[in-house]
Amino acid sequence: MRRQYPFHLIEPKWQQFWEKQQSFRAFNPGEEIPADHPFAHRHKISGKVTATQLPPKFYILDMFPYPSGAGLHVGHPEGYTATDILSRYRRAQGFNVLHPMGWDAFGLPAEQYAIKTGQHPRKTTEENIANFKRQIKSLGFSYDWSREVDTTDPKYFKWTQWIFLKLYNSWFNPETNKAEPIETLEYPTELVGRASSRADSKDGSSVASPRQDIEDKRRIYRHSRRLAYIAEAPVNWCEELGTVLANEEVIDGKSEVGGFPVVRKPMRQWMLRITAYAERLLNDLDGIDWSHSLKEMQRNWIGRSEGAIVEFEVEHSCQDCIIEVFTTRPDTLFGATYLVIAPDHWAVDAVTFNEQRPAVEAYQAFAAGKSDLERTELSKEKTGVFTGAYAINPVSGKRVPIWIADYVLASYGTGAIMAVPAHDTRDFEFAKKFNLPIVQVVQPPDSKIDWQGFTDDGTSVNSTGPEISIAGLPTPEAKKKITDWLESKGLGKKTINYKLRDWLFSRQRYWGEPFPIIWKRNANGNLFHEALPESALPLMPPELTDYKPAPGGEPPLARAKDWVNLPDGSIRETNTMPQWAGSCWYYLRYLDAQNPQSFVGNEAENYWLGARSSTQAKPASPGLSKAEWQQKFDELYEYATRNLGNEKRFIHFNTVSEEEAAFLETKTGFKLTGFRRMVDHYALRHIDVEHGGESERNRGLLPVTRDDLAMIPEIIATADDVRYSGKNRHGLDVILYIKRLNGTVFYFEEIRRANDLLAANTLYKKPATGSDATEAASSDTSETHRRTKENITSETLKNKTAVTTPGVDLYVGGTEHAVLHLLYARFWHKVLFDLGYVSTPEPFFKLVNQGLILGEDGQKMSKSRGNVVNPDDVMGEYGADAFRLYEMFMGPLEMVKPWNTNGVAGVYKFLGRVWRLFVDEKSETEFEQAEATAEMQRRGELLEKIHLSAAIKGIPASPSQLKTLHTCIKKVTEDLDGLRFNTAISAMMVFVNDAIAWETKPVSVLRDFLILLQPFAPHLAEELWEKLNIEHPTSNTEHRIDLAYASWPNFDAALLIENEIEIPIQVNGKLRDKLVILTNASQDELQAAALASEKVKSFVDGKEIKKIIVIPKKLVNIVVG
RNA sequence: GCCCACGUGGCGGAAUUGGCAGACGCGCUAGAUUCAGGUUCUAGUGAGUAACAUCGUACAGGUUCAAGUCCUGUCGUGGGCACCA
Secondary structure, three states: OOOOOOHHHHHHHHHHHHHHHOOOOOOOOOOEEOOOOHHHHHHOOOEEOOOOOOOOEEEEEEOOOOOOOOOOOOHHHHHHHHHHHHHHHHHHOOOEEEOOOEEOOOOHHHHHHHHHHOOOHHHHHHHHHHHHHHHHHOOOOOOOHHHOEEOOOHHHHHHHHHHHHHHHOEEEEOOOOEEEEHHHOOOOHHHOOOOOOOOOOOOOOOOOOHHHHHHHHHHHHHHHHEOEEEEEEEEEEEOOOOEEEOHHHEEOOEEOOOOOEOEEEEEEEEEEOHHHHHHHHHHHHHHOEEOHHHHHHHHHHHOEEEEEEEEEEEOOOOOOOEEEEEEOOHHHHHHOOEEEEOOOOOOHHHHOOHHHHHHHHHHHHHHHHOOHHHHHHHHHOOOOEEEEEEEEOOOOOOEEEEEEOOOOOOOOOOOEEEEOHHHOHHHHHHHHHHOOOOOOOEEOOOOOOOOOOOOOOOEEOOOEOOOOEOOOOEHHHHHHHHHHHHHHHOOEEEEEEEOOOOEEOOEOOOOOOEOOEEEEEOOOOOEEEEEOOHHHOOOOOOOOOOOOOEHHHEOHHHHOHHHHEOOOOOEEOOOEOOOHHHHOOHHHHHHHOOOOOOOOOHHHHHHHHOOOOOOOOOOOOOEOOHHHHHHHHHHHHHHHHHHOOOOOOEEEEEEOOHHHHHHHHHHHOOOOOOOEEEEEHHHHHHHHHHHOOHHHHHHOOEOOOHHHHHOHHHHHHOOOEEEEEEEOOOOOEEEEEEEEEOOEEEEEEEEEEOOOEEEEEEEEEEEOOOOHHHHHHOOOOHHHHHOOHHHOOHHHHHOOOOOOOOOEOEEEEEHHHOOHHHHHHHHHHHHHHHOOOOOOOOOEOEEEEEOOEEOOOOOEOOOOOOOOOOHHHHHHHHOHHHHHHHHHHOOOOOOOEEOOHHHHHHHHHHHHHHHHHHEOHHHHHHHHHHHHHOOHHHHHHHHHHOOEOOOEEOOOOOHHHHHHHHHHHHHHHHHHHOOOHHHHHHHHHHHHHHHOOOOOEEHHHHHHHHHHHOOOOHHHHHHHHHHHHHHOOOOOHHHHOOHHHOOOOOOOHHHHOOOEEEEEEEEOOEEEEEEEEEOOOOHHHHHHHHHHOHHHHHHHOOOOEEEEEEEOOOEEEEEEO
16 A cells, blocks of 8 residues: 555654654652653743642553563554543643553563573563663653552562562451451450560470470461461462463463463462452442442442351260351251261261262362363262261251262362252252252242242241241241341351452562562471561562472472572571452552562652542531531431421521532522522432432432532542532523542432522432543532523533542453453552552542454464464554554443454544644645655654645634534544544544535644544654644644643534524425424424425325324424324 | 244444434455555445336234334244242
8 A cells, every 4th residue: 555644764763853852741749740851831930849849640541561572463552542632631631641561570471481591581571671662652641650560579579579468468358348457456365564574484495395395386376367377278280381370371271372281279379358359349330430230340340249147056976066067048948858968078077977988088089180171061060978977957856868979069168058959959859869858948930930949039838836936938038037046146147258268479480579478487386477578679689590399399499599598597488479469559669660668659659649639629618516416417308208298397407608618609690699509408408319219220310318418518528529510390400519439420400499508409429430520510410400401501611620530540451351450459449548558449440441452364363273363564554543442432431343454544634634624735845855865864854844734824713624623523522421432533534524525624724633533643743743833833732832841622512503504304204304494483383384395295184183293403294194 | 832032224223202224343445545455434224216216124904194113923943940839
């Protein structure tokens, strides 16, 4: 294909310019802003400034890549381009944008390569990083490279190890529901206060003294509570690779690398107590703006289930023996006809009768020998053995046999179940195979449904025992009644179980972070672990020449004897951390990447995570005390929600002070001094009914609770933003208060009635996102439906101000990290939050998964298929701008879509049309001739030979030109807010298709267009912007600024309004004619015009007109009989 | 098996609260420019018809003046989980 424009010269030119100028450096509070930096020009600040003097922040993050030897594939730039476009857009809007990049560089491939070749993994890693960086830079992304992080850099992993020490030195306090320093952990009474009263053994012998003994016990107690602890756990051991593997590195029972067999093997491992956070990890999903499916995957992984633990007493064999089972269906307890315990359950040995012992032991051996693969593959066929023992069903008193079977897992619940074959599919299969009794205890709601194997809710039957009956009760009530009864009898209790397991945190590898842990021996010669002091960090791994595992399955680090054995006789931990460790907190290091004192400085953390920042402080008016309010609120709430009384009741809770009124006037235009603020019972009832239900979720909102309502005065007093949002259906002015709190945005409305009071109108809330200001104006509540749109003036829309989001404003990455990375990172963040090191409970407030890019054949790209597209090749032929544009034009970001090289050519042609919209053809021909003969190094200078087209003139734009431009501005702006890059690009294509035909092209219009184009095709836009400013110099400093910092244009809705509009005319819902008619034509005029149409007449004549639907500005539909 | 998402031309995909289906791009057809190819420009392009009519958003129903959009069922595709009691 012919070169559409000299991108091969333009792109390097601007990449060098940005690098030299450090155009995209983000500035921290207190950092020196050079006076000649475009950021300083744009915001009129320089030198050291405070957080409040800086513009609002916007943090846009990519999932940092693992720098593999294969280089970038087309999937990487997809997400990176999306975030870059958003970064450039937000920068143009005036945000201080943080957009960093780094390397998740620990990992198995570099280590495997080292084992094969002896080349140090560091060298491999550095080479791969250099290649990735070259490729990424050639795409013209606006990263702040001064914040680059590399997880394998000791300056980085020092802090990874430091965070591990925080985990090690903390425990989870169930009473406060958060992590606390281990020092706050109280010892049980038998370990308290006795140590000091006992004298040390005086003879100095090595025999453990009572004091040492109690210290050992205390140590063991503490160790058992730490968030990082040691446990014997079954791991995926790969003999060939000589290492354990993570679950995700094992595919179908074989290693992902090499396809070697993997076996389960118990080993002593470091674990992180993520299960303590299960509830919070689950609940806090509600407050963040992630896709539905992603949240669902996390919920699934956490796997919360509510149920009960029930105790079954074992008959005869062991008198004190109780087997606890976990069930989510306590209502089916009467139908439990046998028990099943896992083959490796602790009680198996105790309950088994001697005559059954050989069979039981054989089965245990059989089950233990099964791989995970076999256990699941062969799951269709149930296996198991009778132990000979019986237990007593606590509600019916009946004897039930105890079996062991491997369909029950020792690691979930209590490791034992009560089997209810009538109402559980697995128990049903098992019972049929072994001829165990099946007793119906639930009646399906539909009598046509067979009760055998019916697992849904129904009505309890056959459920009456000597002391308790739940017969006739619907399932939910039956569950409650029987659980209460069990609890009162001490036979069971309500319980919540999670599928989530603690995180296996150690690997037997070289290329990972060493644990800052040493092992010592106590007086009895037993090993115990101890943390290194923070001053010992970073703990470097030893230098090795052989990276294979040490003999006997020991990790490679064990080969370095000098490193492992310390002079005082203690020895180092030889495991290393998994690759996930470095990626759990990298987004925090970016905030303050060079800080040698701390993993992130306080001020930087506060500014960039934004939890405590508020763009404008709003003065609060005095009012009721908290206690007074709470008491009155409780009364009013009861009245509003319980009594349904009609007597009007209200609380007058404050009066607008002069100070606040001045603020409100700037935001809303109303003078409200002395207005009384009140909330009435009608408003509370309305909010409770309309916005308190679960159906809110269908509208993307969250149900409003009583506690939320109690916060009304607080929301008003501390709102992040206030604005006028039009009139309600009664013609009263509505004032909207927006308050962000713990990941939720509250929208509270007041109405201005008469001249002296404000009444609470509504309250709704939704998960926080990056663009609440825009969304609020078009939110989908019943109130906004009722409000006429005309009342929302363009003025109020323009006045919308940015609300700062806490945490990362936008995080984009692949769906492969939907569970593990995102769950681990959330977990660490919460621990750091509990310990006071970060100020938000959640790290990532908006998260988007980019869809996979498939090969041209619609198959997933792979080397073996030969359908892999190399970004370097595409950029060589079409340039980086076209590559970026195509990646975004393919379709919605989240969608899976096939690559099509012809499509690249399409957007490339579009960029060519943009080029020809601006440049003079003759000068370009001269440039091409000169370039053909010029030396390589001098070719860039020849770009100066290219001049702008003579059709570009400094004249005012015509109304139709303005309309074309503003239509484009509106569409691009709205689409970028909604991450709809593909339709934004098509809007720019429409603009260019129109503008290229103009005889004269006003400079002002082209200037605004370049600002719109800049985020998408920054190199081309910069080049044309430069030419525009040279050939059409302007006195407007806004326009002389670097394009990357030029202000995003506002669209003027007034320019988009047409005098005349084309109205479709339908007869019986079918299009029959289109009429051009005055936009503000009345319903009657529209109807008359429609009936006058000749085409319409031919369809209507001779028939009875039953009805005419007229929607002003939309359509007319004539219904005939 | 369970959970979630999605089905629109030859292809990728557009379509505010239900209101002109197919924006934009690819591909294709014809013409202009060109020795020629490529490029560029112009016109056309859901099916159907000479032109209308008519039919068209996986399928079958329903609600409505009006359905790609809402409701019910069926089929299909993609993703996740998978003996989690």
